[in-house]
Amino acid sequence: MPDAPESADATDDAADDGIEAGVDRPGGSGLGAAAGAESPGAPDRVAMRVWRGDPGGGEFAEYELAAQDGEVVLDVIHRLQATDAPDLACRWNCKAGKCGSCSAEINGRPRLMCMTRMDELPEGPVTVAPMRTFPIIKDLVTDVSFNYEVAKTVPAFSPVPEPPDGYRMQQVDIERGQEFRKCIECFLCQDVCHVIRDHEENKPRYAGPRFFIRFAELEMHPLDTNDRRELVRQKGGLGMCNITKCCTEVCPEHIKITDNAIIPMKERVVDAAYDPIGWLGRTIMRRHKRSAEEAAAGGQ
Amino acid sequence: MSEYESHQYDIIVIGAGGAGLRAAIEAQGRGLRTALICKSLFGKAHTVMAEGGVAAAMGNVYPEDNWKVHFRDTMRGGKLLNNWRMAQLHAQEAPDRVHELEAWGALFDRTNDGRITQRDFGGHRYARLAHVGDRTGLEMIRTLQQKAVSMDIDVFMECKILRLLPDAQGRISGAVGYWRATGEFVTFTAKAFVLATGGIGKSWMYTSNSWESTGDGHAMAIWAGADVIEMESVQFHPTGMVWPLSVRGLLVTEGVRGDGGVLRNSEGTRFMFNYVAPMFRAETAETEEEADRWYDDHANNRRTPALLPRDEVARAINAEVKAGRGSPHGGVFLDIASRRSAEYIRRRLPSMYTQFKELAGVDITATPMEVGPTCHYMMGGVRVDADTEAATVPGLFAAGEVAGGMHGANRLGGNSLSDLLVFGRRAGIGAADYAEGRTGDPEVDGAEIEAIVAEALAPLGRNGGESPYDLHRDLQETMQTLVGIIRTGPELEEALEKLGVLRERSENLTVTGGRVYNPAWNLATDLPSMLTVSTAVAQGALARKESRGGHTREDFPAADPELGKVNFVQRQTDDRGPDAPIIVSPEPLPEMPAELRQLLEEGQ
Numbered sequence: 001m002p003d004a005p006e007s008a009d010a011t012d013d014a015a016d017d018g019i020e021a022g023v024d025r026p027g028g029s030g031l032g033a034a035a036g037a038e039s040p041g042a043p044d045r046v047a048m049r050v051w052r053g054d055p056g057g058g059e060f061a062e063y064e065l066a067a068q069d070g071e072v073v074l075d076v077i078h079r080l081q082a083t084d085a086p087d088l089a090c091r092w093n094c095k096a097g098k099c100g101s102c103s104a105e106i107n108g109r110p111r112l113m114c115m116t117r118m119d120e121l122p123e124g125p126v127t128v129a130p131m132r133t134f135p136i137i138k139d140l141v142t143d144v145s146f147n148y149e150v151a152k153t154v155p156a157f158s159p160v161p162e163p164p165d166g167y168r169m170q171q172v173d174i175e176r177g178q179e180f181r182k183c184i185e186c187f188l189c190q191d192v193c194h195v196i197r198d199h200e201e202n203k204p205r206y207a208g209p210r211f212f213i214r215f216a217e218l219e220m221h222p223l224d225t226n227d228r229r230e231l232v233r234q235k236g237g238l239g240m241c242n243i244t245k246c247c248t249e250v251c252p253e254h255i256k257i258t259d260n261a262i263i264p265m266k267e268r269v270v271d272a273a274y275d276p277i278g279w280l281g282r283t284i285m286r287r288h289k290r291s292a293e294e295a296a297a298g299g300q
Numbered sequence: 301m302s303e304y305e306s307h308q309y310d311i312i313v314i315g316a317g318g319a320g321l322r323a324a325i326e327a328q329g330r331g332l333r334t335a336l337i338c339k340s341l342f343g344k345a346h347t348v349m350a351e352g353g354v355a356a357a358m359g360n361v362y363p364e365d366n367w368k369v370h371f372r373d374t375m376r377g378g379k380l381l382n383n384w385r386m387a388q389l390h391a392q393e394a395p396d397r398v399h400e401l402e403a404w405g406a407l408f409d410r411t412n413d414g415r416i417t418q419r420d421f422g423g424h425r426y427a428r429l430a431h432v433g434d435r436t437g438l439e440m441i442r443t444l445q446q447k448a449v450s451m452d453i454d455v456f457m458e459c460k461i462l463r464l465l466p467d468a469q470g471r472i473s474g475a476v477g478y479w480r481a482t483g484e485f486v487t488f489t490a491k492a493f494v495l496a497t498g499g500i501g502k503s504w505m506y507t508s509n510s511w512e513s514t515g516d517g518h519a520m521a522i523w524a525g526a527d528v529i530e531m532e533s534v535q536f537h538p539t540g541m542v543w544p545l546s547v548r549g550l551l552v553t554e555g556v557r558g559d560g561g562v563l564r565n566s567e568g569t570r571f572m573f574n575y576v577a578p579m580f581r582a583e584t585a586e587t588e589e590e591a592d593r594w595y596d597d598h599a600n601n602r603r604t605p606a607l608l609p610r611d612e613v614a615r616a617i618n619a620e621v622k623a624g625r626g627s628p629h630g631g632v633f634l635d636i637a638s639r640r641s642a643e644y645i646r647r648r649l650p651s652m653y654t655q656f657k658e659l660a661g662v663d664i665t666a667t668p669m670e671v672g673p674t675c676h677y678m679m680g681g682v683r684v685d686a687d688t689e690a691a692t693v694p695g696l697f698a699a700g701e702v703a704g705g706m707h708g709a710n711r712l713g714g715n716s717l718s719d720l721l722v723f724g725r726r727a728g729i730g731a732a733d734y735a736e737g738r739t740g741d742p743e744v745d746g747a748e749i750e751a752i753v754a755e756a757l758a759p760l761g762r763n764g765g766e767s768p769y770d771l772h773r774d775l776q777e778t779m780q781t782l783v784g785i786i787r788t789g790p791e792l793e794e795a796l797e798k799l800g801v802l803r804e805r806s807e808n809l810t811v812t813g814g815r816v817y818n819p820a821w822n823l824a825t826d827l828p829s830m831l832t833v834s835t836a837v838a839q840g841a842l843a844r845k846e847s848r849g850g851h852t853r854e855d856f857p858a859a860d861p862e863l864g865k866v867n868f869v870q871r872q873t874d875d876r877g878p879d880a881p882i883i884v885s886p887e888p889l890p891e892m893p894a895e896l897r898q899l900l901e902e903g904q
């Protein structure tokens with residue numbers, strides 16, 4: 001990707017270092033740039049450094065505007081659009097952390113702009129950059145079509161036939177699936193995952209954390225009959241994930257991507273012949289599932 | 301057909317919210333080549349924001365529930381202005397549509413015996429809303445999205461449609477739009493078009509709606525010569541956030557009240573007991589004790605007035621604030637903290653908990669919320685045939701929030717998500733039937749395309765005009781202050797005058813920067829829809845000289861039985877487009893069969 005915004009470095013390095021780094025540093029320690037810039041002026045002003053550019057390149061533009069009570073980063077971006085920067089591109093829809101449109105890297109950390117309060121960020125200019133893992137379209141907007149392409153490769157939900165009085169499922173059996181279905185497809189986990197961040201060449205053979213939870217959700221669905229384990233191992237590249245947990249750290253829905261989806265999936269896909277423990281785990285975990293034939297044969 | 305990128309399908313569905321997705325699934329399932337078009341990324345449509353649930357008389361919690369009760373609740377909630385046939389189909393088919401989602405992978409919250417559980421909501425006699433915590437819309441859109449992907453439906457995302465095009469015989473046959481990512485124009489031809497473009501809230505200052513809700517579908521239908529009805533019926537949801545200012549209008553789900561929350565004024569009084577309209581007196585609790593018992597025992601107690609239909613609650617809040625009994629930031633208090641355990645609140649209302657915690661710094665398990673009315677939902681819209689969702693021009697269909705009739709003068713909570721499923725599916729069938737019966741390839745006039753493109757590009761070539769953001773802000777202010785929750789004749793006339801001026805100003809918009817993902821230009825192309833739709837709302841509101849449902853006239857505070865028998869229909873006749881006048885005329889509602897009328901009277 002040409003000329004990706006530099007501000008993303010903090011997170012990037014962190015991801016490489018391992019577990020928690022890079023995500024609990026709202027100040028973006030690697031982002032000396034922000035701290036080095038001019039002081040924000042009176043406390044009733046806010047200073048912003050917003051990446052402006054296109055696939056050909058770009059740079060951070062600096063803005064200063066009046067502070068307003070209770071604002072989130074997206075509010076400030078909107079005020080910039082209405083004043084200094086009418087063509088500043090960003091995505092948003094719900095402004096309530098529900099749609100996953102407004103993903104960006106704020107002070108180097110992948111976050112939702114609509115759920116990041118200005119007053120929780122450290123003093124000094126606030127840096128807003130686009131997600132680095134995806135190609136730039138313009139300013140804060142990136143081309144996230146990679147994710148939609150991966151989605152097409154996930155074999156569909158395929159339930160057992162419906163019994164005459166409807167499906168029955170116990171709440172406890174669907175709770176894990178419901179956790180994964182909280183995903184708002186903000187793609188922040190995809191953005192932070194070092195396997196594809198700065199490794200374009202891995203994209204064709206890596207589904208990424210968002211889709212590992214999708215696979216896991218289907219695997220754990222009490223009514224589903226498909227078996228996607230080989231697929232997630234081979235084409236999904238599950239083996240390339242080295243459980244750094246960076247994805248979990250940035251997930252705005254607090255989905256425990258690594259512990260609850262990736263690790264159990266890894267256990268399930270190990271080849272039974274070489275790994276009896278994995279095989280045992282798999283047998284146990286699949287006991288809720290019946291194949292379509294079993295279900296049909298079983299009367300209802 | 302022209303120099304632009306072009307695509308041909310059997311059926312084009314404009315809008316990828318619940319209604320559009322459901323329509324496309326049906327049409328593609330019939331073996332017709334179908335495409336979905338949406339302004340945002342796929343999966344981000346407004347439907348994703350729906351919180352409380354989807355209404356369907358499945359009877360899982362209260363076996364005494366059935367479609368007849370649901371029908372009755374819907375009609376009464378709509379102040380009998382609903383299209384009775386739509387209300388009937390909706391009540392009858394909603395349970396199947398919800399079960400179908402389950403077969404497509406949705407995971408609704410369960411009852412103890414493993415079925416889909418249901419929650420209480422305003423205006424519904426029984427606990428009727430299937431839900432997933434307070435993120436039901438997300439579950440619904442994801443389920444439908446995944447189903448659509450599995451069926452290989454083509455999706456054109458971040459593509460904005462500007463206008464529909466007829467063929468020489470007047471059948472809708474094409475559409476022109478542009479890609480937001482490149483600003484390049486694109487044309488579509490198809491044998492049938494389904495509008496599923498959602499709502500219009502973005503013309504008001506305080507709204508629960510996203511930037512997409514600019515009424516494009518309503519406007520495109522009007523410009524294509526289709527009838528729209530009930531444009532005066534705009535729903536102001538009683539509970540939007542009021543503080544901080546930057547989130548003013550953001551929705552607080554009715555599920556808070558469904559799960560035990562109550563409204564209090566600054567004196568701590570549960571004021572809803574003082575606002576029970578005669579129509580609801582017989583079925584509403586008179587004391588706090590009875591209201592509180594009702595949550596656990598619907599059979600022996602009457603329902604809490606906190607869950608009266610939305611129009612009633614919104615007006616009550618408005619009156620309390622006016623009387624000086626409001627909260628510090630101009631709302632009232634919504635209190636669940638003192639009534640339910642913190643654990644219960646966090647489990648039942650997780651996203652409300654986060655929303656307040658993160659955006660307002662308020663812990664709703666400890667402190668009451670401050671809430672006030674917010675522009676939320678458009679009851680009015682494209683006039684359709686109840687069974688097929690066909691609009692009044694051939695080749696055009698409409699479903700979801702863009703269609704009118706189903707909800708009458710006021711929509712009950714939860715009845716929108718079910719509406720999307722029931723009528724999305726029917727629109728898919730209607731469009732498929734029409735497309736199969738249509739002969740010849742759809743053809744449109746190239747000159748018309750050029751004119752639309754030129755109009756869209758005009759602000760980019762103009763210097764020294766005004767900013768679309770300024771015009772939008774002035775429009776929002778006009779609609780908020782003059783066409784808000786309480787209306788008067790003189791104010792509506794003033795609004796129409798101002799809208800005329802805004803329309804003139806819109807001829808002089810200037811946009812800087814290029815066409816590539818330029819939000820200023822995108823807004824400039826949304827403004828014609830907003831102006832047309834706002835004008836229709838104000839005209840309808842002026843015409844309906846009574847108060848009914850979401851439409852309240854201070855100068856005509858009572859309902860007029862004669863006006864309860866008509867729809868105000870609006871259309872453009874010979875002259876069409878953003879500049880052409882829209883004619884308003886009252887037309888009688890469809891006649892309801894006696895056996896259904898009977899249902900309405902039962903249990904009163």
Ligand SMILES: Cc1cc2nc3c(=O)[nH]c(=O)nc-3n(C[C@H](O)[C@H](O)[C@H](O)COP(=O)(O)OP(=O)(O)OC[C@H]3O[C@@H](n4cnc5c(N)ncnc54)[C@H](O)[C@@H]3O)c2cc1C
Pocket residue numbers: 314315316317318319320337338339340345346347348349350351352353354355436437459460461462496497498499508509512516517551676677699700701702713714715716717718720
């Ligand atoms: C915060 C909130 C909570 C809600 N909660 C509930 C609830 O609990 N229960 C309930 O029943 N209802 C609820 N509603 C109402 C309900 O969510 C909406 O009415 C419903 O989702 C509308 O769905 P739709 O399919 O008609 O349109 P939408 O979901 O609004 O989708 C519209 C689609 O049209 C596309 N579009 C629009 N214009 C164009 C154009 N010009 N070109 C191309 N594409 C276009 C958009 O991109 C989008 O894909 C809620 C609404 C809000 C705002």
Ligand code: SF4
Pocket residue numbers: 192193194195208209240241242243244245246247248257258262
């Ligand atoms: S998917 Fe694996 S490698 Fe990627 S961020 Fe998550 S845990 Fe780390």
Ligand code: SF4
Pocket residue numbers: 100182183184185186187188189190209210213247250251252253254255257
């Ligand atoms: S799993 Fe979390 S971070 Fe990843 S896309 Fe979903 S919501 Fe976003």
Ligand code: FES
Pocket residue numbers: 091092093094095096097098099100101102103112113114115
């Ligand atoms: S705008 Fe929807 S998540 Fe931020």
